[in-house]
Amino acid sequence: MTSKIFVHTLGCSKNSVDSEVLVAQARANSLGIADSAETADILIINTCGFIEAAKQESIDHILQGVELKNSGKLQKVMVMGCLSERYAEDLKIEIPEVDAYYGTTHLPEILADLGGSYKYDLIGERELSTPKHFAYLKISEGCDNPCSFCAIPLMRGGHKSKTTPDILIEAMALKAKGVRELILIGQDLTYYGLDLYGKRTLDDLLKRLSDIGFDWIRLLYAYPAKFPKEILPVIRDRENICKYLDMPIQHTDTEVLKHMRRGVTQNKLTDLIAEIRTEVPGIRLRTTLIVGYPTETKGQFDGMLSFLEETKFDRLGVFPYSQEDDTLAFDLGDKISTKEKQRRVKAVMELQENISLFKNMDMIGKTIPVLIDNVDNGVAYGRTEYDCPEVDNEVIIDSASNGFEVSELMPGQFYQVEIGDVQPFDLFGEVVAGGK
Numbered sequence: 134m135t136s137k138i139f140v141h142t143l144g145c146s147k148n149s150v151d152s153e154v155l156v157a158q159a160r161a162n163s164l165g166i167a168d169s170a171e172t173a174d175i176l177i178i179n180t181c182g183f184i185e186a187a188k189q190e191s192i193d194h195i196l197q198g199v200e201l202k203n204s205g206k207l208q209k210v211m212v213m214g215c216l217s218e219r220y221a222e223d224l225k226i227e228i229p230e231v232d233a234y235y236g237t238t239h240l241p242e243i244l245a246d247l248g249g250s251y252k253y254d255l256i257g258e259r260e261l262s263t264p265k266h267f268a269y270l271k272i273s274e275g276c277d278n279p280c281s282f283c284a285i286p287l288m289r290g291g292h293k294s295k296t297t298p299d300i301l302i303e304a305m306a307l308k309a310k311g312v313r314e315l316i317l318i319g320q321d322l323t324y325y326g327l328d329l330y331g332k333r334t335l336d337d338l339l340k341r342l343s344d345i346g347f348d349w350i351r352l353l354y355a356y357p358a359k360f361p362k363e364i365l366p367v368i369r370d371r372e373n374i375c376k377y378l379d380m381p382i383q384h385t386d387t388e389v390l391k392h393m394r395r396g397v398t399q400n401k402l403t404d405l406i407a408e409i410r411t412e413v414p415g416i417r418l419r420t421t422l423i424v425g426y427p428t429e430t431k432g433q434f435d436g437m438l439s440f441l442e443e444t445k446f447d448r449l450g451v452f453p454y455s456q457e458d459d460t461l462a463f464d465l466g467d468k469i470s471t472k473e474k475q476r477r478v479k480a481v482m483e484l485q486e487n488i489s490l491f492k493n494m495d496m497i498g499k500t501i502p503v504l505i506d507n508v509d510n511g512v513a514y515g516r517t518e519y520d521c522p523e524v525d526n527e528v529i530i531d532s533a534s535n536g537f538e539v540s541e542l543m544p545g546q547f548y549q550v551e552i553g554d555v556q557p558f559d560l561f562g563e564v565v566a567g568g569k
Contacts, residue, residue, distance in 0.1 A: 136208060137165035138247065139173035141198075142262065143191050144181025146269040146318050146353075148214055152179045153259035155213075155240060160260065162249030170201060175209045175247070182216035182288055184455035191216045192228075199230040211235070213243060215288040237289055238274075257303030264506060266545030267314035267522060268307045272300055272338065276320035278356060279394045280383070281461035282423065282454065285320055292321065294329045297338055304342055313545060314349040314504065315342065316521065321356040323364075336363040343371045348547070348569075349504070349518055353379040358396030360405055365412040375518040376413055379448075381421035385440040386433040389426055394461065399440065406444060417519040419448035422481060425474035426454045427465035434477055438484060445488050448525050451481045486557040493526070493555035500565060503528045503550040505542050513542045515550070517560075526558050533564040 138159055142152040155177070156166060167173035176198045180191035191214075198210040209232040217224065218236035225234060235243050241251035252258075261268055275290040276283075304315060319325065326334030342350055350373055352364075357380055368374050384390050387398040397405075410416060424434060441449070453474035456467040503515040506522065513530040520526045528550060533539050542548060542564065549566035 136174040136247075137167040137172070138175045138177055139167040139170050140177045140179060141170060141194060142179045143194060144179070144183065144187060144215065146316070147271055147320075148179050148181060149262055150259065150269050150271045150318070151214070151237070151240075153262055155179075155243065156260040156262075157258040158240065158244055158252060158255065159247065159249065161252050161255055161258070162244060162247070164247055164249060166260075170198065171206065174207065175211065176201065176207050177211045177213060177243070180212060180214035180216035182214070182219045182284065184452065184457070186455070188216055195224075195228055195231060199228060202230060209233075211243065211246070213237070213239065218288045219284065256299055257306040259303075259307075261307075261310065261312075263522070264544060265311050266504070266506075267316060268310075268312045269316045269318050270300065270304060270307065271295070271318050272322065272325055273319035277324065278321055278358070278396075279461070281392060281394045282383075282426065282457065284457040284460055287459055289320065292324050292328060294325050294327070296329060297326075297334070297341065300338065301341060301345070304345055304347075308345055308347060311545070313347060314351065315347045316351045316353060317342075318353050321354060322352055323355050323359065323361050333359075333361045333363075335361055336367050339364060339367045339371070339374060343367075343373055347373055349373060349375050351375045351377055351518075351521060353521065355380045357382055357402060357405055362408065362412070365409060368416070369413045376416040377419070377519050377521070378409065378413075378416060379419040379421075379521070380409075383421065383423050384426065384429070385422075385437045386429070389429050389433055392428045392462070392465075393423075393426065403444070417447035419450075419521070419525070420446050422449065422451045423454050424451060424477035424481060425469040427456075427462065427468045429454075429469065434480075438480065441481065441484055441488075445492070446485070447489075447492060447519065448521075449481070449485045449488075450524065451478050451485075453478055489526075490555065490557040493557065493560060496552045496560055497555060498552065500549050500551045502547050503530070503562070504547055505530075505544050507544050508540065508542050511540050513539050513564075515548075526560055528552075528560045528562055530562055530564055535565055537564045537567070539564065 140152045170176045181187040201207045211233045213235040217234045221234040273294045275292050277292040505515040515528045548564045550562040551565050552562045554561040
């Protein structure tokens with residue numbers, strides 16, 4: 134009888150895409166796919182190694198898998214992904230019970246060890262782990278940016294763009310599966326095309342993806358240095374490209390940005406943000422910050438709070454600095470206490486909570502299209518074009534009019550929703566009309 138595999142994915146959406154490709158390849162090799170580790174014969178753990186907390190989570194899951202194997206509930210435990218790419222030799226010594234460790238680009242080796250082979254003709258084939266109406270599309274791998282704190286290039290290598298024809302094939306396959314929202318990901322979307330075509334070609338790629346006919350196309354992870362401003366008219370003019378941009382700035386103080394090797398100053402950030410908002414009226418900007426970088430003083434942190442209060446990002450995430458082996462910042466040490474980092478995280482999020490509530494208040498009384506993600510116990514949960522799955526605001530719908538019933542709303546469908554109330558990170562509304 135064919136062994137059944139289960140792929141457990143940790144970390145970011147880029148890992149999720151890798152796992153989706155692996156499962157599709159496994160099916161093409163007639164390998165069985167289990168619904169959980171408990172019903173599988175072989176457990177494959179796709180790990181994250183980005184920051185200390187993610188590394189510990191990955192190790193914990195590996196140890197849980199080993200425990201299942203030792204108790205006879207699994208035949209094999211295999212480990213892939215970023216943690217394995219970076220620390221394979223250490224892991225082999227510390228957790229030798231794992232049957233095999235693989236890096237981030239070893240899909241052919243994994244399939245061979247499972248008794249199959251990598252099917253190179255299956256370009257773009259994936260088994261979606263997301264709800265069928267949205268999917269992530271990875272347009273590049275790795276990163277060439279020299280950020281001092283980041284270990285991604287150590288785990289994912291330098292930037293490598295997928296060819297435009299291959300991306301379009303994958304996008305069309307996703308459209309054929311019923312995907313309505315396409316979420317573009319890469320460590321740095323703005324670098325797209327430079328390695329293949331000698332120039333940044335994200336604007337052309339966006340136009341061609343837009344022509345395929347998705348309802349929404351969303352951009353994540355746009356590096357602010359050398360930002361390709363030619364994408365702004367495309368975002369503005371194409372109705373199915375969301376007026377949304379995730380642009381991690383990591384910090385706002387010029388000296389800290391210099392230490393981080395981000396390639397921008399506070400003034401350049403200010404000017405870029407103003408230009409984006411001018412060129413694309415109504416755009417929502419999401420960013421990510423790091424607090425507690427070794428050189429960050431209290432004054433520089435307070436300056437960042439002032440910048441955030443003035444700039445008023447629409448969406449924001451913040452992480453405490455994590456000292457990572459072999460990064461350029463490692464030798465700076467980890468000078469700021471965990472307690473102080475957490476205090477700074479809390480201060481940023483309290484500020485952002487007020488900003489978000491203020492911005493959400495402006496939505497009260499407006500009727501907007503909402504994409505339903507799921508319906509549970511008579512309550513529907515959806516999103517606007519200004520919100521990415523899992524990290525941004527939800528629209529919570531517990532009432533309907535004009536002949537609609539909340540329990541009958543369909544995930545993957547658009548409805549017109551009148552916003553009646555808000556919280557800092559949620560909107561509450563009533564369905565008033567059908568969408569599409």
